[in-house]
Amino acid sequence: MIGSGIIKDIRARSPHYWSDWTEEALKGRQALTRITAASIYIFFASAVPAIAFGQQLKKYTKDDMGIVHTLAATGITGCMQALIGGQPLLIVGVAEPIVIIYHFLYEYADTHNIPFVPWSGWVCVWASIFLVLLALGNAANFIEKFTRFSGEIFGLAIAILFLQQSIKGLVEEFTEYDAVSGAWSTLNGVFGLLLAFIYISSSRALGGARKWKVGNSAIRAMLADYGPAIMIVVVSALSFSLKGNGDVPQRMKVKAPVDSYWLKHGVYVADDMAKIETADILAAMVPGLVISVLFYFDHSVSSMLSQQHEFNVKKPSAYHYDLLLISAMTIICGMLGLPPVNGVLPQAPLHTRSLCSKIKRKGAKDAESLEHKPEQASLVCHETRISNLVQSVLCLICMLVGDKFLNNVPTSVIWAFFTFMSLESLPGNQLFDRINIIASDKKRRKQFLNTHHALYLESVQFSKIVQFTLIQVVLLLGIWAITVWTGLIGISFPLLIMALVPFRLYVLPRYFTETELNDLDSSEVEELPAGIHNPALAGNGKTGSFAAEDSDSDSAQSVLDDGTEGYRTMGFKKTLTEDEIKKRFSKLEKASNNSL
Incomplete structure (x- = not known):
């Protein structure tokens, strides 16, 4: 109607x-x-x-x-x-x-x-x-x-x-x-x-x-x-x-x-x-x-x-x-x-x-960011017209003075x-994230899985991620080129953006499965906690998947960069073993008891 x-x-x-x-x-x-x-x-x-x-x-x-x-x-x-x-x-x-x-x-x-x-x-x-x-x-x-x-x-x-x-x-x-x-x-x-x-x-x-x-x-x-x-x-x-x-x-x-x-x-x-x-x-x-x-x-x-x-x-x-x-x-x-x-x-x-x-939930600590926090579910939004009206009036005052x-x-x-x-505008744009991942050193790609990461990094084969990203990049460059270099024809760029909708609906399903598109083009940002959760990735097999095999060919300088700190007073870092940690704190506990 x-x-x-x-x-x-x-x-x-x-x-x-x-x-x-x-x-x-x-x-x-x-x-x-x-x-x-x-x-x-x-x-x-x-x-x-x-x-x-x-x-x-x-x-x-x-x-x-x-x-x-x-x-x-x-x-x-x-x-x-x-x-x-x-x-x-x-x-x-x-x-x-x-x-x-x-x-x-x-x-x-x-x-x-x-x-x-x-x-x-x-x-x-x-x-x-x-x-x-x-x-x-x-x-x-x-x-x-x-x-x-x-x-x-x-x-x-x-x-x-x-x-x-x-x-x-x-x-x-x-x-x-x-x-x-x-x-x-x-x-x-x-x-x-x-x-x-x-x-x-x-x-x-x-x-x-x-x-x-x-x-x-x-x-x-x-x-x-x-x-x-x-x-x-x-x-x-x-x-x-x-x-x-x-x-x-x-x-x-x-x-x-x-x-x-x-x-x-x-x-x-x-x-x-x-x-x-x-x-x-x-x-x-x-x-x-x-x-x-x-x-x-x-x-x-x-x-x-x-x-x-x-x-x-x-x-x-x-x-x-x-x-x-x-x-x-x-x-x-x-x-x-x-x-x-x-x-x-x-x-x-x-x-x-x-x-x-x-x-705040009972026992919850203060947190300044809602990212990856269970408190996100306990939000209350003050839905009001006042803030919008005030900021608009302030814009008019700014115009006058x-x-x-x-x-x-x-x-x-x-x-x-x-x-x-x-x-x-770049953070949160998965296209930019995927470009960064594809451009990264194969030996370092697993590092993207060591923090919270998008689900598709483990659920979609890396070759498919590359294909999906390249399609977006080609379309992006085409729209940008038409906008910048074709004179008055560039005014049509909103029509080109809108044309991406039928392209997504009718062309991409021919080259990607429904599961792949659901993960790569999800309306919500689905994330996994740090670590590898897909057994195919954890095994480092030749699965054509996201993670490439680790390599021991890092240069000595790279190893030293990770293991040293300081410039004029350079010192080497040492990670204590579990036994060393127990011994250190055992000594502290004994010293504390003796002082009493």
């Missing part, structure tokens, strides 16, 4: 609407503390990428759109999602794929002398129409067909594009600096590289602060959660240490809100849209279709990941209704001259995670943030 999914979602979610506002807020201090912390955390997780994408969009559209637009779009639509959205845990914002698409749109509009902003408004109108049709057709029922196989390729493609933009931006620090002296341009580039290196390395280090032994858990958690934002402030302050030219390094140029073209003229975009010729309006249908396909799977997958059962979310989902709402957001953004938004990763699941508290501090941020730090996002 047409629209049955939307009706079902409204009936399921409407009884919970008021409890989304009041239930968690009235639970007491612990819940309020968690909601407040989540609001601040997700604000930084949303605002920093929005600023980075705004800088990228400003470059791509030659100032027709920029940071004000991305922050405004994120804030306005975030408020809509919090106030009338079906799933309040879902975070919406401007994502990298839409920035890439808008780059293609600008090139097309510029080539054909079409006013970019009003024409992009028509693109959003068409995208909204297609999204309405998808929502009414209950298309969200089929999003489960978008499996890990497609998601890993999409995620790694975005990571490569992040890294590519970062490298391109840092290289241009040497050439696009407006200076009389070429020496200052070179210094701007070199100093920019130094600042970028400091930002990336320190942000990555702070990201692992939860595992540190220094400091208490609250400080470590704060550094891990807010590290990237903290380091933007720190590195920006450090950039003022260079004396001699106040324009080095090159910094962001964000206009004050009162001078913003969008705040003055954004309300007139709808009027300008009426001046677009009919042929150009019809031409906007093609990118509109592309955006609708992108939002269909990206938005639905983001929503799905924000309410995984591991988070212990109790209230029902609203995939169909939220898809309808994103169509409304798309047309509103288009008519206001803003880039459209959709559910964003990793912000959506990070928001849910930040709202989770752990109920952002020029006060953003103009002090070096552009090289923004490009470094793209590298940071690229590197942060």
